Amino acid sequence: MADYSYNQVTPELIEEFKKIVPGKVFTGDEINADYSHDEMPIYGKGAPTVLIEATTTEDISAIVKLCFENSIPVIPRGAGTGLTGASVALHGGVMIDMSKMNKILEYDKENFVVRVEAGVLLNDLAEDAQKQGLLYPPDPGEKFATLGGNVSTNAGGMRAVKYGCTRDYVRAMTVVLPTGEIVKLGATVSKTSTGYSLLNLMIGSEGTLGIITELTLKLIPAPKETISLIIPYENLEDCIATVPKFFMEHLQPQAIEFMEKEIVLASERYLGKSVFPQQLEGVDIGAYLLVTFDGEDMESLEEITEKAAEVVLEAGAIDVLVADTPAKKKDAWAARSSFLEAIEAETKLLDECDVVVPVNQIASYLTFVKSLESNYDFTIKSFGHAGDGNLHIYACANDMDEAEFKKQVADFMDIIYKKAAECGGLISGEHGIGYGKMDYLAAFAGETSMRLMKGIKEVFDPKMILNPGKICYKL
Template structure:
C-alpha cells in the first residue's frame, strides 16, 4: 500500500510525476558512483517545472521527509545517492532552453544535457565551453551543482565562470532568483556563487542563466608519448610555463591500453604516458603554440611527438581521452578519484599514486586534466574479492590524503558527495566546516536537503 504521505504528494502533483513502482525506483537509488550504501526512496518525483519542485519541498518540509535532488545520474561522488524513506527529486524532464544571441546568454532548465546546450548555442554561432568527459550524458543542473569542469577548462574555465544567474527552490519551497543576464552585477552578496557547487544541500536549481562566447576557433593538436611518467610531467610544466593551452590531457599506460582495447586506434601500448594538447589561438599564433608544445615534449624526452591541424584527427585523440573511464571500467569495478594539486606538485602526486597502487596491490589507472593539475585516478577491483575491495578502499583514502598533503584538493570537479566527505575536514579545517554547517543550517534548518552529502 502506498504511504499516505505519498498519496498526498500525488494529489499535489500527478501520478505520472510521482513514481512508486519498485522496479523504477531501483534505477534511481544510485548515481554512476554506485554507492553501496544507497537507500530505497519512498518515491521518485520527475518534476516538470519550478512549481513542481516548490510543491515537493513544501510537502517535504511539512512531513520532515528528506529530498535528494538528481540530474542525469552521471555523478561520480555519490551526490545523488537515495536515502531510505526519502524522495529522489529528478529534474530530467525540465528541458527548456532559450538562447539570446544579442546578450550571448542562454536560459536553461536543469535537465538539458551539456551537449544539447552546446548544440543550441552553436546554432547561433556561439559556444558553451565547459566540457566534462561525460558531456553527452551529464545535465546542466548537475554541472552547476558540482561546478563541473572538463578538458578545455585549463584555458576557458569551469561551470561557475559561465553562470550569470540561477533560479533556486529553497528547502521550505521558497523560490529565489539570483543574478541574471547581466555581465556585471555587484548588487548584494554573491549568492549565485554560493549555490554553484553546493551539491543540492542548500537548494534545488531549477533554471540557469549561462554566459556564451563566440564559437571556438579551429584547433591544432599535439600528441606525445613518453617512456617515463616523470618525462611527461616535466613536459606538462614546460608547456604551462610558456602558454595556456586549449587542452592538456594526460593518460597513463593502463588507461592507454584500456582505450586501445576498446577503440583499436593504434595507440602506443608500451608508452608510460601520453599527452594530448591543443592550441586554438588565431592564425600564426596557433602554429607558434603547437611548436612550443611539441618542442617542450621533445626536450622532456618524448618517444614520439605528432602534430595535426586536421580537426577530425585531433578530435579522435580527444575522444580517446574522453572514453578512458568507460574503457577502464570494462576491466573491473571502479573507485573513481578526482584529486587535484598545484601544478608543481603534479609529478609527486602521479608518482605517489603509483607507489600506493604497488603497496596495496591494486591497479590504478591515472588520467588527468593535466593543465590544471586535476587528476582522475581510477582504482580497479574485483567486487567478488573482498580482500581486494578492502585494499582498493584503502588506496582510495590514501590517494586523497596524499593530495591534501601536497596542498591539493579531494575534488576538482566531481564534488564531495557521500564518498569523500570523511576527508573534507582534513582539507578545509574545522573552522571552515563549522562555517559550512552554519550556512547549511540557515538555509535548511530541518536538514532535509540531500542529507548525508558533503557534511
C-alpha cells in the same frame, strides 16, 4: 549537532503530489533500480519512496513545500552520472528527477548568455550552441550529465585550463530552497558586489542547499579552428614536466590531458582502435600528453603548433603527432573520453578519487601513488587534467571480496588524500564530496570550516530535508 527525524511518505501525500504533477509521480516497482545509485555503484545504498519527474519551478516549489511541512527528505537527481553518491536517497523520501526539465529556453546573443532548464544535458547544449556559432566552454568528461548537475559539482573538465570551470559560466539561477521558497540569484552581468554571493555558495553545493531549476549560462563566440597534438614521452615525469612550459611560452592550450600507457591500452581494448603510438624510434612510450589549441584560423594554429613542438621536443618528448583533420581529432579525443567506460568495462569493483594538486606537484604525487600499488590487491589506473592538476585515480579489482576491497581502498584513499593535502592540493577537483568522501573532507577541512559548512546548511535547510547526509552533515 541538532537532532533531525523524518516521516514516511503517506498515501495521502502521494495523492497530493499527483494533484500537483499528474502522471509524473511513481512509487514502488514503477521506480527503476537505476535511481538507487549513480555512476559509482559502490556508493549506491538507498532508494527513494517516491520518484517525481520535474516539470516546472513552481511545481517543484509546491512539492518541496509539502515535504518541508511533513519532514520528508527530498533528493534532486540529474542524469545520475555522479561519482560520489551525491544523488542517492540515503533516507528514502521523494526523489525529483530533474532530467525531465530539459529545454534550452533562450539565447541572448547580445549579452552572450543562454537560459536553460537545469535538466538539459551538457552534450545537448554544447551541440546546440555550436550551431549558433557559440561555445559553452566547460567540457567535463561526462557529456551526458545535466547542466544542473555540472553546476552542483562545479564540474571542471578538459578546457578548464584555458576557460575555467562551470562556476565561471554561471551568471544566474533559479533555485527552490528546502522551504519551498523560490529565489533568483545573479543576473546577466559579469560583475557583482551585491551582498554575499549566494550564487557562488549554491555552485558546488551538490543539491544540499537548494534545487537548481533554471540557469543563465555565459557563452563565448566559438573559436573557428582547433588542432590537437598527441605527444608521447618515455615516462610520466618527463611528460608532466613539460606542462608549465606551454604557459610560459604564452601558448594558451585549450586542454592538456595526460595519460599513462596502461589506461591508453585499456581504452584501445574497449574501442577496438589504436590511436596512440606504443613505440617510437625504438623507445617504449610510457605516457602521453593530448593537447588542443583553438584559434581563429589554421595559419595561426600551425604557427602555435610549430612553437609547441619545438618546446616539447626540447623538453624530452619523443615526437609530436598532429591531429589536424576532424577524423583524427575525433579519434584522439574519443579515446580520452572513453577512459572511465574502458575501466568500467573490464573492472568489477571500482572506486576513484579526483584530487587536485598544484601543477608542478603532479609528477611526484603520481609517483607516490603508484608506489603504493604493491601494498594492495587492486590495481591503480590514472589519467587527468595536466593543465590544472586534477587527477583521476582509480582503484580497480576483479578478484577481490567487496568488503576486503572497500577496506583496502579506504586505507589507500586515506593515504593519498593526506598526501594531496600535504602537496597543497584539495580533496576533489570536480566530482564533489557526496557521501562517499565526507570523512576525507572533514579530515581535510578541519573542525572550524566544517562547523561553518554545517551552520550554512542549517540556515538554508532548517529541517535538514534536502539531500540529507551529504557533504558536511552526517545523519
